[in-house]
Amino acid sequence: MTRQTIECHLSALPHFRALSDDVIARIAQGCRMRTWRKLECIFSANETARAFFAVVEGSVRIYRANVDGRDQILHHLRVGQSFAEAAVLNFGSYPADARAMESPTVLLEIPREHVLGLLREDHRIAAAMVGSLSRWILVLADRVEELSIASVGVRLARHLLRLPATSICDELTIVLPGSKKDLAEHLSIAPETLSRLLRVWRERGILESQGRSILLRDPRVLEAIADGVDDVRSADSPCP
Amino acid sequence: MTRQTIECHLSALPHFRALSDDVIARIAQGCRMRTWRKLECIFSANETARAFFAVVEGSVRIYRANVDGRDQILHHLRVGQSFAEAAVLNFGSYPADARAMESPTVLLEIPREHVLGLLREDHRIAAAMVGSLSRWILVLADRVEELSIASVGVRLARHLLRLPATSICDELTIVLPGSKKDLAEHLSIAPETLSRLLRVWRERGILESQGRSILLRDPRVLEAIADGVDDVRSADSPCP
């Protein structure tokens, strides 16, 4: 029963999807499911990496604790995403902290020894792991690009446009994965700045925001902002 | 002759070091060496990823071209480092641009088809590739953390302390891998700000800089700055 559940969750992972049932079954053998409560620590930085994880329920935050108390959020993981593969396959220890963000948060735990063994035996598993790692590289490279943009407006616009959204006749509805404070932290900006920015855009009719849901009334303008068109001048001077 | 040279360079790569000679020989079979001149393009973003590379001579810059002409440097690669593994193994196309930064820049080119084939045949090669990818993840995660630090002073201090340095009785000598303009671009700050920051530190006796070499007279103070100790106050108020 549990075993079958594990197999089911495993094969739902993006890079394990292509694996045949027997391969999945072999991976499932060494795995187990564990549950955390909100804000509980999953692992800490520098701790020995004994396993990597996949989110089955709830969500997880990967962050680096800073001296001044302002943590830097590296990622926010949701159902169907895996993390800490690289720590397990290479580093030996976790390079960041992870904690559950909901109660309950259920994770599939794939122990280090188990993966390393399978990696040697089956090239299809190796290929799957290579896929997982590659995806992380792309995500991180995007993140580097995002953070290296000086203008906060551009940063926010880009980020919003990348979030999953539902479109209804030219308008997009986005539901933030966390609080606005989290979003600010993710973008490395002050919460006040985020609030003000949203207000300005609201006043310009670009969007509306109620709690965690944001309605993009005019996605095109936001795209223009994301492309670096100066937010201020675009409002007054139509064509100088 | 050339073949032997290729094998030699291959086995010098960090994650290929552990591979036995016969495995190296098999990898070498499909590789070739190519030379670029300074500023020549090695590949562009979105181009089909036909191969990944290792630097044999010279250096390479990986960057993303921005609309406003201000490119974001993702990495600066030097002899013995490999790049674009993830593009070849997963994405299908390169996610960024690469160009040679010196004349001549010699690269070892490992074609996509060749790696993919070997990956299936030999788990030791798969393990080596997994290692390469994992290392990239760590580098990128560090970069994200670096860029998410608000204070430019802290950012610069951290970066300098991570650069390879030679130590002579409590003093460290650092030779920058590129121009100061490059450094500024890498840290996402204005060149003027970098110049001013170095001047302030020079006036405080923390360091001296002549061209591309920086002499850290007092690495401890720089470490304190890197740890977030406020640069300004630490100079005047000894113990309030």
Next chain:
DNA sequence: CGGTGCGTTGACATTTCTCAACTGTTGTGG
């Protein structure tokens, strides 16, 4: 010898942060 681009400096504009106050919501314990 002239051109090109880096590095530096100054003056100034702008962005973003910080601090402080206030509101509304949520959750908790009595």
Next chain:
DNA sequence: CCACAACAGTTGAGAAATGTCAACGCACCG
């Protein structure tokens, strides 16, 4: 079930950090 505490979110005012623009010296290269 209510009172209270804790915290997200908003707003304002002022401070601080950083970018922009302009000018200049200097080295390097053709």
